[in-house]
Amino acid sequence: MGFKIGLLGLGTVGTGTAKILLDPVQRHPLVKELELYRVGVKSLEKPRSLELPPEIVTTDLEAIVTDPAVDIVVEVIGGLEPARSLILKAIEHGKHVVTANKAAIARFGDEIFTAATKAGVYVLLEAAVGGGIPVIEPLKQSLCSNRINAVMGIVNGTTNYILTRMQNEGADFADVLADAQRLGYAEADPTADVDGLDAADKIAILASLAFGGRIKLSEVHCEGIRQISAADIAYAEKLGFVIKLIAIAKRDSQLSSELEQLQVRVHPTLVPKTHPLASVNDVYNAILIEGDPIGQVMFFGPGAGAGPTASAVVSDMLNIAAILKVERGNSKQANGTPLLDPLLACSHQHYCAIAPIAELSTRFYARFLTKDTPGVIGKLGTCFGNHEVSLESVVQTDVRGDVAEIVVVTHDVREGNFRQALAEIQAMDAIASIPSTLRAL
Ligand code: HSE
Numbered sequence: 001m002g003f004k005i006g007l008l009g010l011g012t013v014g015t016g017t018a019k020i021l022l023d024p025v026q027r028h029p030l031v032k033e034l035e036l037y038r039v040g041v042k043s044l045e046k047p048r049s050l051e052l053p054p055e056i057v058t059t060d061l062e063a064i065v066t067d068p069a070v071d072i073v074v075e076v077i078g079g080l081e082p083a084r085s086l087i088l089k090a091i092e093h094g095k096h097v098v099t100a101n102k103a104a105i106a107r108f109g110d111e112i113f114t115a116a117t118k119a120g121v122y123v124l125l126e127a128a129v130g131g132g133i134p135v136i137e138p139l140k141q142s143l144c145s146n147r148i149n150a151v152m153g154i155v156n157g158t159t160n161y162i163l164t165r166m167q168n169e170g171a172d173f174a175d176v177l178a179d180a181q182r183l184g185y186a187e188a189d190p191t192a193d194v195d196g197l198d199a200a201d202k203i204a205i206l207a208s209l210a211f212g213g214r215i216k217l218s219e220v221h222c223e224g225i226r227q228i229s230a231a232d233i234a235y236a237e238k239l240g241f242v243i244k245l246i247a248i249a250k251r252d253s254q255l256s257s258e259l260e261q262l263q264v265r266v267h268p269t270l271v272p273k274t275h276p277l278a279s280v281n282d283v284y285n286a287i288l289i290e291g292d293p294i295g296q297v298m299f300f301g302p303g304a305g306a307g308p309t310a311s312a313v314v315s316d317m318l319n320i321a322a323i324l325k326v327e328r329g330n331s332k333q334a335n336g337t338p339l340l341d342p343l344l345a346c347s348h349q350h351y352c353a354i355a356p357i358a359e360l361s362t363r364f365y366a367r368f369l370t371k372d373t374p375g376v377i378g379k380l381g382t383c384f385g386n387h388e389v390s391l392e393s394v395v396q397t398d399v400r401g402d403v404a405e406i407v408v409v410t411h412d413v414r415e416g417n418f419r420q421a422l423a424e425i426q427a428m429d430a431i432a433s434i435p436s437t438l439r440a441l
Contacts, residue, residue, distance in 0.1 A: 001328070003321045004037035006064035006095070008086060009077035010057075013100055013127070014039070015050050016310030017076060022050075030318050030325070030342050038064045040077075065090035072320050074313060075099040076127075084108050091115045091123070096324075098316040100127035100309055103192075106201035106217050109208065122323070124316035129202040130155060130285045132308025133301040137315075139209040139289070146291030148210040150250035153287035154280050155202040157303045158186050158193035159225050159245040163233075163268075164281040167242060172230045185283065195224035196266040199247045206287070207249035207264045215264060223267040241270035242278050250290075318343060358416035363392070363440035365409050366422065369432040372404040376430045380408065383428075387421035389413045403432055409440060 005021065007014055018039065024031040039052060040061035058064065065073050065086050073090035075097060077083050083104045090097050092115065099105065105112065105125055116123045126136045130153075139148070154160050158180070165176045177194065180186035192198045200222040204215040225245050236243050246269040252261045271278045276298050280286040285303025290296050302308040322343040329339030370376045377394055384391055390411040398405040410418065425431055 002033040002035040003071045003317075003324060004035050004069050005317065006038045006040070006067060006070040006073045006090075007036060008040045008061050008064060008073065008075045008083075010039055010041045010048060010050070010052075011076070011078075012306045013076040013078075013309045013313065014074075015048070016306030017074060017313045018050055018052065019306075020310055020314045028318060028343070029347055030321055031314065033325075034072075034314070034317055034321060037070060038067065040064045061086055062089065065095060066093050068093075070095055071324060072096045072098060072317055074317065075101055075104075076309075076313065077101075078103070080104055080107065084112070087112055087123070088115055091119045091121055094119060094121060096121045096320045097123045098127075098313055098320065099123065099125050100313055101125075102128035102198070102201040102205060106204045109205070110214055122320055124319060125205070126316050127309045127312035129205050130287055130299065130301070131157075131303040131305060132311045133285055133287065133299045133303060134312070134315075135206070135287045135289075135299045136209060137319075138297075138299065139206065143289065143291055143294065143297070146294050148289060148291045150248070150290040151203070151206045151210045151287065152246055152248040152250070152277070153203075153206075153285065153299075154244055154277055155206075155247050155285050155287065155303065156193055156196075156199040156245055157283035157285060158190065159196075159199070160281065160285070161185050161283045162194070163225060163228070163243055163245065166228070166230060167233050167237070170230050170234065173226060173228055194226055196222040196245060197224075199245060199266040203247035203249050203264055203266055206247075207262060210249060210289070211251070211262055215262075219264065221265040221267070225268050228268050236270050239270075240273050242273060243268055244271045244277060244280075245269070246271065246277065358414070358419070360415040360439075361412050362415065363410055363412055364418050364437060365407065365440050366437040367435050368406045368408075368425070369435060370404050370406055371430045371432065372399050372402050373430060376404065377406060379428060379430060380406065380425060383424050384408070384410070384418075384421050387417040387424075389418050389421050 018036055021034050021036045039057045041057060041059060044059060064070060073095040075083055075087055078101055080103060083101050087097055105128055112123055129135055162176050162180055177186055177190060200220045204217050204220050208215045228243055233243050247266045249262060249264045252263055276288060277286055286298055286300040288296060288298045322341045326339050326341050392409045392411050394408045396404055396406050426434055
């Protein structure tokens with residue numbers, strides 16, 4: 001018996017989500033048990049990239065959230081209404097909810113989680129912050145032994161793309177924004193992104209999880225990037241900084257623990273070039289978490305897009321399905337063995353086939369000490385060529401006495417071929433030694 005999914009929304013994220021459910025091969029075995037049971041859309045007429053059985057698609061979203069057969073409602077329509085009402089109605093009808101909706105959670109989280117606790121259902125939201133980057137579940141689970149002291153990050157891809165281009169091109173904000181809109185990297189109405197509001201929603205959610213309390217969005221200080229000029233970026237660069245839109249939530253360490261307050265803010269920030277967040281460029285997101293005793297951990301990846309966001313949505317669905325499976329299974333296990341959570345327990349018995357290292361295809365670096373005589377580089381090249389090892393670069397780096405140092409980097413080659421060529425090269429009169437060979441990415 002599988003788990004019936006009611007998917008609300010078939011836009012970018014909804015389509016990405018449906019695609020994963022319809023193509024479970026080589027994913028966790030539990031994916032096969034997620035049944036795309038109903039899909040709620042605004043219009044049946046709209047042309048879509050994904051063909052679904054017509055009987056599962058409906059414009060009656062309310063019928064999905066109240067359908068007794070539905071186990072998990074997945075809200076990926078975005079926006080505040082009707083998303084909020086549909087989530088609340090689903091909860092009221094005993095459905096677990098998965099949502100990617102940071103705006104609704106940041107504003108109505110209080111109402112939604114109070115209702116969920118009362119109804120005994122889960123509301124999971126990994127996709128709401130950082131797209132495909134796992135950060136909510138690590139905060140809730142993997143890092144839960146830590147006292148979290150700070151969460152900071154680049155959580156808006158649009159502004160990071162604009163600032164990266166301003167940095168690289170020396171261009172002004174308005175010009176890059178216009179181009180980003182033309183290329184589809186920025187929305188026609190860019191307000192939520194460029195004024196920092198989207199990042200504020202996300203840091204409010206992260207702060208709530210990191211510090212274990214509700215956060216009023218109105219108390220999150222928020223500045224966007226409209227006022228950043230090419231001149232600011234150039235001066236920052238000279239001083240050893242890059243300018244990033246950083247969302248920060250941290251404990252205010254000036255205060256004693258009884259009076260402890262948080263700082264929760266979003267603003268353009270000069271980031272030292274050596275800081276881990278400085279090299280997060282383009283549309284990428286990254287979240288740096290400081291915990292005691294773990295220290296700093298950084299989560300980096302694609303913060304938006306169909307595939308990454310759907311990855312997070314389906315993972316939340318699997319977390320809920322695993323819990324439901326244990327609940328259902330334990331009342332039925334005939335052999336008396338307790339059923340374990342399929343995501344936490346080992347779910348396989350077979351051995352995977354591992355390719356022999358000789359079959360590896362990779363780039364190599366090799367350093368040779370040779371006689372400084374004519375034709376050595378030619379001999380190396382010929383020998384590699386005979387073994388189908390193509391060279392990307394060859395440099396003679398040094399000559400000491402009559403010994404020359406030659407370094408080669410190959411293209412991707414079969415390891416077995418590279419080793420055979422090396423064995424032949426090693427035996428050449430002109431070769432004194434091969435002090436090192438390393439694989440390169
Ligand atoms: N508009 C967001 C961004 C993506 O630019 O990062 C969705 O959260």
